[in-house]
Amino acid sequence: MADLEERFDRTIERDQRVEPRDWMPDGYRATMIRQIAQHAHSEIIGMQPEGEWITRAPSLRRKAILLAKVQDEAGHGLYLYSAAETLGADRAELTGMLIEGRQKYSSIFNYPTLGYADVGVIGWLVDGAAICNQVPLCRSSYGPYARAMIRICKEESFHQRQGYELLMTMMRGTEAQRAMVQDAVDRWWWPSLMMFGPPDDASPNTARSMAWKIKRHTNDELRQRFVDMSVPQAEALGVTLPDADLRWNAERGHHDFGPIDWSELQRVISGNGPCNARRVAVRRAAHEDGAWVREAATAHAAKAAGRVAG
Ligand code: FAQ
Numbered sequence: 001m002a003d004l005e006e007r008f009d010r011t012i013e014r015d016q017r018v019e020p021r022d023w024m025p026d027g028y029r030a031t032m033i034r035q036i037a038q039h040a041h042s043e044i045i046g047m048q049p050e051g052e053w054i055t056r057a058p059s060l061r062r063k064a065i066l067l068a069k070v071q072d073e074a075g076h077g078l079y080l081y082s083a084a085e086t087l088g089a090d091r092a093e094l095t096g097m098l099i100e101g102r103q104k105y106s107s108i109f110n111y112p113t114l115g116y117a118d119v120g121v122i123g124w125l126v127d128g129a130a131i132c133n134q135v136p137l138c139r140s141s142y143g144p145y146a147r148a149m150i151r152i153c154k155e156e157s158f159h160q161r162q163g164y165e166l167l168m169t170m171m172r173g174t175e176a177q178r179a180m181v182q183d184a185v186d187r188w189w190w191p192s193l194m195m196f197g198p199p200d201d202a203s204p205n206t207a208r209s210m211a212w213k214i215k216r217h218t219n220d221e222l223r224q225r226f227v228d229m230s231v232p233q234a235e236a237l238g239v240t241l242p243d244a245d246l247r248w249n250a251e252r253g254h255h256d257f258g259p260i261d262w263s264e265l266q267r268v269i270s271g272n273g274p275c276n277a278r279r280v281a282v283r284r285a286a287h288e289d290g291a292w293v294r295e296a297a298t299a300h301a302a303k304a305a306g307r308v309a310g
Pocket residue numbers: 034035038039040042043046047073104105106107108122126127130133194195196197198202203204205206209215219269
């Protein structure tokens with residue numbers, strides 16, 4: 001046992017990857033399952049806010065782009081559930097925990113999409129925040145998760161660019177279109193900052209996850225990186241970020257920004273955001289409606305196994 005623990009510690013120390021068959025502390029396994037499952041759930045629930053606009057896309061081109069993006073999100077979710085399975089988690093159980101409200105998913109997907117500009121702003125800010133958070137996870141210590149992140153980040157980059165391009169197009173349009181973009185930015189900016197999680201002094205998991213090299217940066221470090229990245233992008237776009245305290249601090253070499261309403265994050269995480277009930281109800285209905293597919297696939301697999309055995 002001491003040997004195994006030593007080998008695990010050495011793997012982490014040398015920046016090597018922990019693989020599914022390696023011994024790992026129970027806490028490491030539980031933390032990885034928690035984070036990967038929450039991430040997978042976020043991708044699957046995250047299909048809904050934009051998915052609601054597929055039938056209302058303003059052109060065939062926009063519809064094709066949005067369909068591709070939402071399908072990518074489904075792919076990311078399945079990819080991540082597979083990574084969780086390599087740790088011994090059961091996918092059906094994880095889905096059960098999501099629809100019973102026993103496991104979390106990202107707060108950001110509990111806000112409504114009120115117009116097509118929201119699709120652009122989700123691409124720009126939400127995928128932008130996701131990239132900021134996930135690029136360092138490509139160096140996460142758990143091999144299957146780190147490798148999954150490489151592909152996911154490439155696709156998220158496409159998602160971010162499509163959002164920004166959509167917003168650029170709208171900003172070149174009519175006054176009404178520009179107002180739609182600004183309104184969407186006003187609604188999504190603060191929730192995007194909350195995606196990075198609670199502040200470091202109120203983040204119970206960060207220290208342990210950093211020591212295990214699951215996380216490579218703290219929540220506040222990544223949030224700051226995202227603010228610094230977004231300010232020039234907002235300027236290029238011609239929108240105002242809704243924060244009167246946002247300004248460059250030459251001494252720190254970063255932008256200062258106003259206080260975040262952490263009670264809102266708490267409210268949304270604990271199930272009381274604007275759309276929590278609707279998001280989970282839609283996921284539950286999809287799961288129940290898909291029962292016949294799972295049954296048919298199981299029956300088919302049993303038959304096929306019988307044929308091989310016979
Ligand atoms: N929402 O101690 P910490 C996407 C929870 S991107 C809900 O700081 P940790 C792409 C946290 O889990 C979004 N819950 O926790 C996309 C913990 O829960 P516990 C998904 C939150 O893990 C784009 C508790 O609070 N990305 O889907 C949130 O060290 C567009 C205490 O927090 C990922 O999941 C929150 N915002 O750090 C799809 C990335 N923040 O212990 C569609 C991977 C914290 O009670 C469209 N995850 N919590 O179970 C991570 O990097 C980390 O888990 C953090 C949280 C940074 C999210």
